[in-house]
Amino acid sequence: MKTTWTLAKRELNAAFDSPTAYVVLIAFLLIVGWFFSNTLFLSNVASLRTVFDLAPLIFMFFVPAVTMATFAEERRAGTLELLLTMPVRDRHVILGKLMAVTMLLWSAIGLTVIYALTLAVLGDPDSGAVAGGYFGLMLLALSYGAIGIFASSLTRNQIVAFILGFAIIFTLFMMDKVTEFLPGSLAGILEYLSIDYHYRNLLRGVIDSRDVLYYLSVTLFAGLLTAYNLARRPE
Amino acid sequence: MIEVRGLTKRYGAEKAVDGISFDVEHGEILGFLGPNGAGKTTTMKVITCYLPPTEGSVLVDGLDVTRDALAVRRRIGYLPEHTPLYGEMTVFDYLTFVADVRGIPGPEIPRRIGVMAEVCGLGEVLAKRIETLSKGYRQRVGIAQAIIHDPPILILDEPTSGLDPNQIAEIRDLIRSLGKEKTVILSTHILSEVEASCDRVLIINRGRLVADGAPSELQAHAVGGQRIRFGVQAANGAVEEVLARWGRARILDRETDGDGSVLFDLLSETSDDLRPELFHLAVDQGWVLTELHHRQIDLEDVFRRLTTEAAPA
Ligand SMILES: Nc1ncnc2c1ncn2[C@@H]1O[C@H](COP(=O)(O)OP(=O)(O)OP(=O)(O)O)[C@@H](O)[C@H]1O
């Protein structure tokens, strides 16, 4: 556990030493703010609904940008070899990176609380929906992060890692958007696999353990795939 | 201290290391010598528990690299080829990070870094970002991270490659002083390096061990053969073919001189004096003899003999 935290801390320091972390945080805040104020002033609705609706799409670009360097850059620079010859297990390395990425993404989500507070002052938002939305968003960020890290472990090239991460997340997101053309049983499976389906469940303000379990499973599965890939010791 | 038994490592179908066995004693400085692609780095990656062996076993202090990987890693300090480091970190932060991962207790870390700064000569650059350092300083940081936990075993993959002669001398001095209390394995292409720093040399070629012994022993071993410098002026250019047909010595090197003569470095396996034969050969062929003398056999000859003749037929 201590090792994992040491590794996560280095990762976070690296992110905050370069412009990456700030760019991510500020860009996220601005984009969300723009949609938020649009709904507020143009349609006069005091709601975070548009923000929550758009967040999975915004994260589809943001998360791979945050995770693309995690393993790809260590593979390119050769530092992964140094890391994996220290007395740490592969899973500590993966967990450390996931912890750092999640902390960064959750900070970005945390910053949007200023919009939620603005709402509370201006109107009377449905606090259950807001809480459910935030909870869903945090789970979403966690599982996107794990997928992005897996994508990064597949290559030495950050751009390729970004594209792969985006492609996997996009596929999982679209799962329940193509069900019209499919027979019922298959449609049900695809729906269950869809990232967006579970997120919309949580947005309703009802926290169902099946939805939570889904995100934790995706995270675990992506983590296992990463571990499997690292065990091959790719160059 | 380190026991390598029948180690084979395959990448796909290709055998990078093929049935290597050797022991390293406590306090020894061992040099891995071999041409590019010989399998030096691969062997080191197995000993440091980065890659699992395909066949065979490696024991470090009696601990198996596959079963007790973490315990083995704690005993080893490793400097990989090309010295990978986190460029965006300062030297101090980087060493703190490594010390932390290595499990050195927090309060003791600054003192350890102080020791490293002194031993590796890093005092002036502790606050600098690693990416701004010269190659020589990067190499010292690489060595510092490898010894910060005071491991009994140090594994250095080409620790002096890419350095200027002064830096090479400094790093060699550092390795020699570390070697007084540690077991060191280093790899190199530079023959003078093993002569300068190592108690023992392993010559590896195409994944196989072709020689194992002290530098002086290997040299003595080679005295069975001879190295001859042979120069002729030949009207017809077919000197090389004639020598190949003659077949008593191998051509190591061939150069042409300004005055039209061709100079050969020949290496023979036998201890007979081949100079009379070469003289007669030149006379028979109508060549003008410009040079013919023995040369001292050195480690380089041993190396070249062992690593060129093992080519698959
Ligand atoms: N990850 C890899 N995948 C496939 N083949 C590899 C890999 N790493 C090394 N090899 C091959 O294994 C052989 C041994 O390589 P190795 O790096 O151990 O040699 P080396 O003695 O360290 O060479 P050098 O002096 O150039 O550093 C080479 O033929 C190399 O091409």
Ligand SMILES: [Mg+2]
């Ligand atoms: Mg090598």
